[in-house]
Amino acid sequence: MNRLVNSPLLWPVLSLAVLLAVNVVLTPGFLSVRVQDGHLFGSVIDILRNGAPTMLVALGMTLVIASRGIDLSVGAVVAVSGALACAHIAASADPTSAGTVITAMGIALGVAVGLGLWNGVLVSVFGVQPIIATLVLMTAGRGVALFITDGQIVTVGSPAFRELGAGYLFGLPVAILVSLAMFVVVGLVVRRTALGMLLESVGVNPEASRLAGVRHRSIVLAVYVFSAVCAGVAGLMIASNISAADANNAGLWIEMDAILAVVIGGTSLLGGRFSLTGTILGALIIQTLTTTVYTAGITPETTLVFKALVVIVVCLLQAPKFRALARGAFRPRRHAPKPVAAAAAPQVPDAEVGSAEAAEMSRL
Known part of the structure; x- marks a missing residue:
């Protein structure tokens, strides 16, 4: 029981359950899933599909943070990747062919690898602070994406390209299956091999891991590329x-x-131990919170405020010091026992004292 209470996944699970319960109250059929044309539809499926990109980015961010780093450039990489793929498809002679789509995706992912190498080299080889190294690409990357698209929205009409984000496979959206597959692969690699332990050692103490023979630069470079x-x-x-x-x-x-x-999800920003399952729960909480805001009829502009409130509450509930203070506040106070008064000496009447002194004088 104590192990369950102290688990870092307890509060994210409870938070997600509370958000789902609120949605059920607002919309009674929120958890219902229906089958139409062999595909699954419903609010829960929409949360998983719309949260799939955040899950993917958060998986990569988990490994970066575990290495005691940060990657602020992922949003720019997202923009560059989509811009390259759509620009290539729109400019090709046959935009509907599968070969064109595969080539466009290959170009986009190849450039993404190059951008990851850029960040990794700056951090691991040249020793630039991660927040500064990735902030540079965060600023310049979106400008590159705007340059690729000439500042316009590039539309494509390729059914093959649409399969990745809006297609279905085995009744489920392809985006969900891709995210789950990535989660399983990463989980097997970091938990069934020594890579996870080496990554945690680099995050806890890079200098000690280097002295122990761990190739910390290669690990840091790899996580930024991933x-x-x-x-x-x-x-x-x-x-x-x-x-x-x-x-x-x-x-x-x-x-x-x-x-x-x-x-x-419980991963510390100071590096070291990390939780991939907690990260997935965190991404689902964020997406469910966004859906809750829309369902409740609250203006979308206030979504960031609700996200901040939920994050603060969950992080406080996970903090050991806050939990200790909360337990101390609700624990009944024990009153200290009253000190026992010393036994008073027996009072002797004044008359008896006087007679005793007279008898003593008579003896003399």
């Missing part, structure tokens, strides 16, 4: 879902959602 690849796939999903590349809005603030998902 983060960029996840962002590139997320960018393809977003562009595929709307059949267009919007360099201004694609991936906007997704880096903040990814960081919040990682923190909600």
Whole structure:
């Protein structure tokens, strides 16, 4: 029982359950799932599909944060990836062919790998602070995406390209299946091999891991490349879902959602131990919260405020010091026992004292 209470996944699970319960109260059929044309539809399916890009970006962000880093450029990589793919498809002679779509996706992911290498080299080789190294690409990357699209929204009409973000496979959206597959692969790699332990050692103490023979630079470089690849796939999903590349809005603030998902999931920003399952729960909480705001009829502009409130509450509930203070506040106070008074000496009447003194004088 104590292990369950102290689990870092307890509060994210409870928070997600509370959000789902609120949606059920607002919309009684919120959890219902129906089958239409062999495909699953429903609010829960929409949450999973719309949250798939955030899940992917948050997975990459988890490994970066575990290495004691941060990646603020994932939103820009999302924009660049979608812009490259749509621009290539729109400019090709046969935009509907599968070969054109595969080539466009390959170009986008290849550039994403190059952007990840850029961040990784700056951080691991040249020792630039991660927040500064990725902030440079965060600023310049969106400008590159706008340059690729000439500041316009590039639309494509390729059914093959639309399959990634809006297609279905085995009754489920392809975006959900891609995110789950990535989660399973990463989970097996970092938990069934020594890579996860080496990554945690680099995050806890890079110098000690280097002295122990761990190739910490290679690990740091690899996690930034992986983060960029996840962002590139997320960018393809977003562009595929709307059949267009919007360099201004694609991936906007997704880096903040990814960081919040990682923190909600229990991964420390100081590096070290991490939780992929907690990250997935955090991404689902963020997407469910967005859906709740829309369902309740609240203006979308206030979504960020509700996100901040939920993150603060969940992080406080996870903090050991806050839990200790809360337990101390609700624990009944024990009153200290009253001190026992010393036994008073027996009072002797004045008359007896006087007679005793007279008898003593008579003896003398």
